[in-house]
Amino acid sequence: MPEPRADAAKTVSNLRVNGTRLWSSLMVVAGIGPGPKGGSHRLTLSEDDKVARDLLVSWCEDLGCAIRIDSVGNVFARRAGTDGTLPPVLIGSHLDTQPHGGRFDGVLGVLGALEVLRSLNEQDIRTRHPVELVNWTNEEGSRFAPGLVGSGAYAGLYDDDTACASRDADGISFGDALKAIGYRGPTPAKHDAPPHAYFELHIEQGPLLEDQEVDVGVVTQVQGLRWFDVTFTGMEGHAGTIPMNQRRDAMMGAARLMERVYDIAVAHAPGAVATVGALTVQPGSRNVIPGSVNVAIDMRSPSADALAEMEVKLQTGATLIAAELNLGVEVRVPIRVAPVAFDVKLVNTVRRAAGQLGYRHRNIVSGALHDACHMAAIAPAAMIFSPCVKGISHNEAEDMRPEWATAGANVLYHAVLETAGVVAS
Amino acid sequence: MPEPRADAAKTVSNLRVNGTRLWSSLMVVAGIGPGPKGGSHRLTLSEDDKVARDLLVSWCEDLGCAIRIDSVGNVFARRAGTDGTLPPVLIGSHLDTQPHGGRFDGVLGVLGALEVLRSLNEQDIRTRHPVELVNWTNEEGSRFAPGLVGSGAYAGLYDDDTACASRDADGISFGDALKAIGYRGPTPAKHDAPPHAYFELHIEQGPLLEDQEVDVGVVTQVQGLRWFDVTFTGMEGHAGTIPMNQRRDAMMGAARLMERVYDIAVAHAPGAVATVGALTVQPGSRNVIPGSVNVAIDMRSPSADALAEMEVKLQTGATLIAAELNLGVEVRVPIRVAPVAFDVKLVNTVRRAAGQLGYRHRNIVSGALHDACHMAAIAPAAMIFSPCVKGISHNEAEDMRPEWATAGANVLYHAVLETAGVVAS
Numbered sequence: 001m002p003e004p005r006a007d008a009a010k011t012v013s014n015l016r017v018n019g020t021r022l023w024s025s026l027m028v029v030a031g032i033g034p035g036p037k038g039g040s041h042r043l044t045l046s047e048d049d050k051v052a053r054d055l056l057v058s059w060c061e062d063l064g065c066a067i068r069i070d071s072v073g074n075v076f077a078r079r080a081g082t083d084g085t086l087p088p089v090l091i092g093s094h095l096d097t098q099p100h101g102g103r104f105d106g107v108l109g110v111l112g113a114l115e116v117l118r119s120l121n122e123q124d125i126r127t128r129h130p131v132e133l134v135n136w137t138n139e140e141g142s143r144f145a146p147g148l149v150g151s152g153a154y155a156g157l158y159d160d161d162t163a164c165a166s167r168d169a170d171g172i173s174f175g176d177a178l179k180a181i182g183y184r185g186p187t188p189a190k191h192d193a194p195p196h197a198y199f200e201l202h203i204e205q206g207p208l209l210e211d212q213e214v215d216v217g218v219v220t221q222v223q224g225l226r227w228f229d230v231t232f233t234g235m236e237g238h239a240g241t242i243p244m245n246q247r248r249d250a251m252m253g254a255a256r257l258m259e260r261v262y263d264i265a266v267a268h269a270p271g272a273v274a275t276v277g278a279l280t281v282q283p284g285s286r287n288v289i290p291g292s293v294n295v296a297i298d299m300r301s302p303s304a305d306a307l308a309e310m311e312v313k314l315q316t317g318a319t320l321i322a323a324e325l326n327l328g329v330e331v332r333v334p335i336r337v338a339p340v341a342f343d344v345k346l347v348n349t350v351r352r353a354a355g356q357l358g359y360r361h362r363n364i365v366s367g368a369l370h371d372a373c374h375m376a377a378i379a380p381a382a383m384i385f386s387p388c389v390k391g392i393s394h395n396e397a398e399d400m401r402p403e404w405a406t407a408g409a410n411v412l413y414h415a416v417l418e419t420a421g422v423v424a425s
Numbered sequence: 426m427p428e429p430r431a432d433a434a435k436t437v438s439n440l441r442v443n444g445t446r447l448w449s450s451l452m453v454v455a456g457i458g459p460g461p462k463g464g465s466h467r468l469t470l471s472e473d474d475k476v477a478r479d480l481l482v483s484w485c486e487d488l489g490c491a492i493r494i495d496s497v498g499n500v501f502a503r504r505a506g507t508d509g510t511l512p513p514v515l516i517g518s519h520l521d522t523q524p525h526g527g528r529f530d531g532v533l534g535v536l537g538a539l540e541v542l543r544s545l546n547e548q549d550i551r552t553r554h555p556v557e558l559v560n561w562t563n564e565e566g567s568r569f570a571p572g573l574v575g576s577g578a579y580a581g582l583y584d585d586d587t588a589c590a591s592r593d594a595d596g597i598s599f600g601d602a603l604k605a606i607g608y609r610g611p612t613p614a615k616h617d618a619p620p621h622a623y624f625e626l627h628i629e630q631g632p633l634l635e636d637q638e639v640d641v642g643v644v645t646q647v648q649g650l651r652w653f654d655v656t657f658t659g660m661e662g663h664a665g666t667i668p669m670n671q672r673r674d675a676m677m678g679a680a681r682l683m684e685r686v687y688d689i690a691v692a693h694a695p696g697a698v699a700t701v702g703a704l705t706v707q708p709g710s711r712n713v714i715p716g717s718v719n720v721a722i723d724m725r726s727p728s729a730d731a732l733a734e735m736e737v738k739l740q741t742g743a744t745l746i747a748a749e750l751n752l753g754v755e756v757r758v759p760i761r762v763a764p765v766a767f768d769v770k771l772v773n774t775v776r777r778a779a780g781q782l783g784y785r786h787r788n789i790v791s792g793a794l795h796d797a798c799h800m801a802a803i804a805p806a807a808m809i810f811s812p813c814v815k816g817i818s819h820n821e822a823e824d825m826r827p828e829w830a831t832a833g834a835n836v837l838y839h840a841v842l843e844t845a846g847v848v849a850s
Contacts, residue, residue, distance in 0.1 A: 100661065100708050142710050206666030223665055227711065236525065236820040239700035239723040240648055241631030241792035244690050246816070251701045252687055258680035265669050275664035276676050277711040279704050283525050285567050286652065286702040286721040288819045291525075296711040298664040367666035391671070394713045395661040 012422050013356060015123055017413050019406030022115040026405065029055070029095065029111065030103035039396025040103050044096035044138040045073065045174065050181035052095045056135060059114060063121050065133070069185025071160045073137035073178050074150045079117050081130040082423045089127075089420040090195035090379075091116060091412060092134035093202055093371065094150070098142050102398020104203045104405075108386060110135050112201040112409040116416055128421035129196050136371045137183075144174045146335065151371035153189035155378045160189050194379040197346055197419045200372040201384045201412045203400055207391030208364060215407040216354045217364035217385030220347055222373050223271075224307045224339035228297040230257055230318050233328035236283065236291030250293040253327045254279060257295055260317040264310050265299065272301040272310065273367065302339050302365045340373045346382035346419070353414035354384075359407050368393075384411050437847050438781060440548055442838050444831030447540040451830065454480070454520065454536065455528035464821025465528050469521035469563040470498065470599065475606035477520045481560060484539060488546050490558070494610025496585045498562035498603050499575045504542050506555040507848045514552075514845040515620035515804075516541060516837060517559035518627055518796065519575070523567050527823020529628045529830075533811060535560050537626040537834040541841055553846035554621050561796045562608075569599045571760065576796035578614035580803045585614050619804040622771055622844045625797040626809045626837045628825055632816030633789060640832045641779040642789040642810030645772055647798050648696075649732045649764035653722040655682055655743050658753035661708065661716030675718040678752045679704060685742040686722055689735050697726040697735065698792065727764050727790045765798045771807035771844070778839035779809075784832050793818075809836050 032055070033048030035041045042048045053075060057067055060077035068076040078088060093109020113133040120131060136154075141147020144166040153163050164175030178184040204210075209217050232253035258276050265274035280294040297314070301307045315331055322329035354361035364385055375381040386408035389399040457480070458473030460466040467473045478500060482492055485502035493501040503513060518534025538558040545556060561579075566572020569591040577583050589600030603609040629635075634642050657678035683701050690699035705719040722739070726732045740756055747754035779786035789810055800806040811833035814824040 098708070098710065098713065141712075204666065205663040206668075207671060225665065235817065236822075237816065238630040238793050238818045239702060240650065240698060240725045240794065241629065241818065242698070242816055243631075244687070244694050244698055246632060249700070251683065251704075255680050255683035255687070255701070258676065259684060262669070262677055262680070269669050273665060273667070273669055275674070275712065275714055276680070277664060277713050277715060278706055278709045279676075281703055283523070284703045285523065285819075287566075287700065287723050288523065288702050289700055290702060291820065298712050300665045368663050369665065391662065391667055392660065393663045393666065394710075395716070 012417050015119065015413065015417065017115045017119045017406065017409045019402060019409070021118065022111060022405055022409050023402045025111045025114065026103065026107060029107055035100060035396045037396035039398060040097045040101050041099060042095065042097045043099065043143040044140060045143070045177035045181055047181065049096055050183070053135065053183060056095065056110065056114070060117065060133060063117050065117065068187060069183055070187045070189045071185055072150050072153045072163045072189040073183040073185065074154060074189060075135040077133040079120060079131045081127050081420065083128045086129045087193055087196040088130035088132035089416055090132050090134055090198045091416060092136065093200050094136045094139035096138060096140050098140050098394045100396050102393055102395060104388060104398055104400050105205065105393050106139055108203055108405060108408065109201045112412050115409050116413045119413055126423040128423055131416055131420050139371055143168045148369060148371055148374055151374040154191050155374040156190045157374060163189070191378065198372060198375040198379050198381040199384065199412055199415050200370055201386065201408045202370060203388040203393060204364065204385040205368050205388060205391065205393035209385060209387035210389065210391065212362065213360065214362050214387065215359040215404065216361040216411050218347060218351045218354060218361055219366050219383035219385055220342060220363045221302060222340040222366040222369060223300040223302045224304055225298065225300045225335065225337045225369060226307055226311055226333060227335040228314060229294055229332040229334060230297065231292060231294045231330045232322060233292050234290065237289040239287040239289055242289065247289060248326050249289045250327060251281065251290040253321050253325050253329065254293040254295050256321045257318055261297055261314065264313045268301060268306050268310060271303065272306055274299045300367060304339055337369060337373065340376050342376060342382045343380035346380050349415050349418055350382050350384055350411060353411045353418065357410050357414060359411065384408050437842050440544065440838065440842065442540045442544045442831065442834045444827060446543065447536060447830055447834050448827045450536045450539065451528065451532060454532055460525060460821045462821035464823060465522045465526050466524060467520065467522045468524065468568040469565060470568070470602035470606055472606065474521055475608070478560065478608060481520065481535065481539070485542065485558060488542050490542065493612060494608055495612045495614045496610055497575050497578045497588045497614040498608040498610065499579060499614060500560040501557055503555050503557040504545060506552050506845065508553050511554045512618055512621045513555035513557035514841055515557050515559055515623045516841060517561065518625050519561045519564035521563060521565050523565050523819045525821050527818055527820060529813060529823055529825050530630065530818050531564055533628055533830060533833065534626045537837050540834050541838045544838060551848040553848055556841055556845050564796055568593045573794060573796055573799055576799040579616050580799040581615045582799060616803065623797060623800040623804050623806040624809065624837055624840050625795055626811065626833045627795060628813040628818060629789065629810040630793050630813060630816065630818035634810060634812035635814065635816065637787065638785065639787050639812065640784040640829065641786040641836050643772060643776045643779060643786055644791050644808035644810055645767060645788045646727060647765040647791040647794060648725040648727045649729055650723065650725045650760065650762045650794060651732055651736055651758060652760040653739060654719055654757040654759060655722065656717060656719045656755045657747060658717050659715065662714040664712040664714055667714065672714060673751050674714045675752060676706065676715040678746050678750050678754065679718040679720050681746045682720055682743055686739065689738045690724065693726060693731045693735060696728065697731055699724045725792060729764055762794060762798065765801050767801060767807045768805035771805050774840050774843055775807050775809055775836060778836045778843065782835050782839060784836065809833050
């Protein structure tokens with residue numbers, strides 16, 4: 001029996017996805033939970049998430065795929081391979097969005113994977129390995145903490161009970177929300193056996209590819225990340241009556257710390273970034289000196305050493321500021337994620353596919369975390385980035401050109417064809 | 426017919442309030458809407474506010490006072506004078522508290538006034554002017570904006586419809602809340618004729634009197650105040666993907682502005698203070714660069730010139746910071762209150778009473794606004810301050826010694842006796 005790939009390769013190189021169909025699917029899903037400014041508001045496990053999931057499932061059933069829902073709501077749609085004993089090539093991303101999210105973050109990876117399945121069917125391609133689409137539950141983490149929980153549970157990082165116990169701001173548990181939309185499946189989330197490979201197509205969410213007029217980003221690694229909760233504690237008091245030099249104002253600590261946080265990131269730039277996205281002020285009344293303020297910090301760097309150094313600077317800074325201002329301080333680190341390097345062989349596959357398709361491409365480090373980070377811990381994994389307009393993401397104004405989406409999906413298609421192994425007809 | 430005061434003065438100087446009874450009333454009211462840390466949580470027009478009001482009304486009715494409720498819920502309890510044609514000496518403060526409020530802020534002034542009425546009755550004193558207790562609605566302004574609305578409406582600053590239209594965070598209107606607790610009275614809030622004089626006893630809410638071991642503060646004036654809402658507008662984006670030098674992070678503007686705000690106050694100290702009590706961050710997610718942040722600022726100074734200068738510095742600073750960080754900025758000034766000087770004659774009355782009673786006393790500038798500020802615009806007004814422990818107020822830990830409360834009430838009593846005119850028996 002001859003090696004199938006060598007024979008098939010000649011015709012395979014001409015295969016392309018249907019970019020118009022992909023774009024049309026993207027626009028249909030964007031209309032589910034539309035945001036007021038043209039983006040999407042499709043929080044995980046919401047009614048709109050259910051509508052989007054149902055549509056995805058029906059599309060995959062139309063292709064003859066076998067659907068499986070696991071106990072944290074991850075949706076799998078498998079297109080059989082010729083060898084029933086082989087693990088699948090897994091491809092996908094997430095359909096949930098931020099509260100003021102865009103139309104492409106996550107969705108491009110799921111519908112890009114759907115377009116690969118559709119193209120395989122339409123072009124009557126048989127693969128040795130099954131090709132399986134996945135829609136991960138709660139990538140964003142904006143309704144339930146933590147994010148990336150579906151892929152994390154699949155990778156064995158969280159057990160199902162832990163994932164289901166998380167509560168949203170209204171006190172609704174993840175488990176109850178899952179049941180309410182009918183997506184608490186019967187099989188455990190943790191994988192039985194890892195996939196053969198994992199590919200995720202995603203928008204860059206940054207400005208680099210567009211700035212350099214590149215069609216496709218070959219993602220070599222993902223930045224590491226640390227989250228910090230720094231809580232300063234002072235003494236509540238009347239805004240008018242305590243002289244400045246007698247105050248123990250927790251907000252003064254927060255302001256000084258924020259300046260420090262930005263300085264730390266700039267000192268480690270380029271590469272490092274830092275964000276203060278939320279502040280919790282007690283009691284939060286204009287004419288009351290804040291007694292307690294929590295500063296929610298996100299710091300990232302592709303270098304593990306830099307991240308460690310940034311954490312030390314933050315911890316030292318917080319202690320110093322508290323001492324200067326006569327405040328109490330507590331620093332918690334809810335998440336430390338090490339930088340992730342993707343599988344060299346799969347990264348080369350992506351780069352080769354982009355080159356053979358004639359796309360301008362470059363290596364890129366992902367600034368954002370992705371489900372692929374959890375997958376990289378259990379299987380060979382890689383990512384493909386498509387440019388997005390002005391790097392805007394997590395924002396309703398998020399946008400991309402249809403030809404960028406097509407290019408990303410074509411690279412995904414060819415990476416899948418090579419990795420799953422095309423069987424000659 | 427001889428002048429009555431001269432005859433009565435000899436005995437009047439020996440009159441004292443019942444400090445034990447005053448303290449006991451304070452503790453009873455403190456138990457209505459108790460806070461978890463020993464303070465009070467009695468938001469204006471809440472069910473607990475109603476219970477406290479009902480109790481006050483029943484206590485005043487027990488004294489034979491005529492009760493009047495006006496259309497914004499101000500409660501008046503009048504003890505008749507011997508001359509029915511004369512306007513009353515008005516005394517009081519407010520029973521509502523901050524969300525995490527103390528047991529004495531406002532309450533001391535109302536129950537101190539009640540103790541004056543009780544002592545007048547018990548000691549069988551007749552006065553030429555009526556003596557009238559008042560409980561002003563919504564001094565704190567923490568549930569409905571603005572605060573000081575009851576006295577403001579009485580002084581003619583707000584019409585009743587404006588006062589009643591304000592809505593709380595749950596969308597409930599002031600007018601509906603007023604009706605719900607049964608305190609929307611039939612008479613218009615604006616006074617027909619100003620009172621003869623207005624006295625308000627209040628805790629200092631600052632540390633000066635206790636630090637200097639003084640029993641009574643003679644309040645000569647109230648600081649002016651300006652509120653600012655500074656809103657920076659940038660561009661929302663993913664926390665991991667935008668290099669630091671390409672960000673338009675509204676929180677960076679807020680942090681830098683807050684440091685500026687504190688610097689401005691320190692530059693004008695002693696006397697000036699500045700507080701940032703609340704921040705509104707959009708979208709308020711840790712891993713999203715804030716697209717918009719509103720900084721709620723409270724600045725005060727006893728000097729009108731200093732206040733004006735501070736505003737200029739703030740406006741200039743906000744504009745500069747926005748330019749430095751490539752942000753949009755809008756500065757609104759919802760409130761400008763000029764410093765208030767109290768009536769020299771009444772201030773002298775208070776000082777004389779404190780001296781004749783043998784209390785250690787000193788002049789003091791009020792850092793906080795009070796209903797007395799609105800009253801000073803329409804009638805001779807003055808305030809008496811009692812020390813509070815460590816200057817802590819707007820805080821459940823707010824505390825005072827019973828002898829301080831007694832001293833304050835005795836000074837109030839004697840200021841009332843002198844101003845209302847004691848009629849010899």
